[in-house]
Amino acid sequence: MSGLSDTAIVGIGQTEFSKHSGRSELQLASEAVAAAVADAALTPADIDGAVTFAIDVNDELAVMRCAGITELRFTARTRGGGGGACATVQLAAAAVASGAAEAVIVYRAFNERSGRRFGQPIAQNNQARVTPPGWNWYLPFGLDTPAKVYALWYQRYMHTYGVSNVDFGLYPVVARKHASTNPAAFYYQQPLTLEEHQQSRWIVEPILRKLDCCQESDGGVAMVVTSMARARDLPHRPVRIAAATQSHLRDGDEMFDYYVGDRATFPEAASLGRQLYETTGLTPDDIDVAMIYENFTPTVFLQLEAFGFCGPGEATDFIAGGNIELGGKIPVNTNGGLLGEAYIHGMNNILEGVRQVRGTAANQVPGAEHVLVSAGRSGLVLAPEGS
């Protein structure tokens, strides 16, 4: 019996998603936090825990001061980048399940387009500031952007299964189709054709074009996690955290592993799948919506296969067959995902999962009960009570 699955997401809040918010990251975080607390019909005084990313510049004390939170009894931060998006919810759920906190605010906000852009080249090597194995093994050889670092992994997938960049283009078309009917999406009413994808410039030849990359976004999102017992007294349909876990494997780096195993696969995601299915007793056929972290399009292909929605090397045909679109077998990234809606470090995809279980998504999947949310190195299953 996992106490973790007796917790729920009861409030969500977000700012608009833009390329230039015109206000501070602290203001974005504070607005999202205040909106999430209000959505939960709680007061700031009810919040006694806070979780964000280790690299967040929005200090908990600054956020609690702005949001009017009286006292924090629990704080925790998740390691690394977007791969840890779902780990924030795991940390919050673990805190609630253990009694360390009663109601935890989870937040992430940044000006990732108008401020510090993650996709830009690393201009100098400062080994002392990074963790082993460090960048000495990459930067001197020209692996100076996330796109390049990841592409050196994805190329093995392309080679193994005969996948081309045209095949990768299938996903951005779906993401933008979903975004086009989501008023909160940056690319609302702006669908994309495969021809337009193929006309976008190379970022890493011959693997990634510009439209294979997630957006750079300004914005903030937040969620409130509390116990199922308390959730029942709150206005929204409780979104139970049926399972939450992480996977980091030995010899792996941030989201790429060069040094071991078959690089045409995503072993961490496969482990997440095994753990999430085992904890919930669900199978891939039971999942109604999948929210899949996509810094770059190939991670969708690798994760569709890792979670068993299709077999190894089958993602191209699976996507081409319409299976991940609204009305398909397993709708994926119904908000438009990180390519179509916004890139708030993967956290906005979790909020879409909450809306799908509540039944309030702009692109609602009828009767959605089980939502798998993956950030590649961390994952969740969200479900209503009793499901």
Add this chain to the structure above:
Amino acid sequence: MGRRDVPGVIPPSPTLDDQFFWDGIAEGRLVFQRCAACGVVRHPPAPMCGECHSVEWDTQESSGHGYVYTWIVSHHPTKPDTEPRVVVLVELDDGIRFVANLLGVDPEQVENGMEVGLSIEAVDDVVLPQFRPVNGSGKP
């Protein structure tokens, strides 16, 4: 925040854990760390052997021979007119995968499984382990 200018080649910034590696490169040798207790060779370097917890180690010189496992063509982010660099993940005969560059080959001609050999060279004044194609038939 504007796009910063980036040097052509960013030099390594050695630490206590990998100074030996860069010293080896400066001497014209590609060396990997080998556990003195259990003999397991590891890369990237680490201060402790994950197999037996020994912190004692020596080095093993690489065969310098292997095959291209994956590759990309890397265009310089702020100098679009410079020659692209082919970045390869080489599977060495030593049983280690190693990120480096492939020289002396047209980016159009790079293939998975290409047979490559070590060539330690100065690239924009930075001495780095690089690879060049060798006349073989590729990985069987």
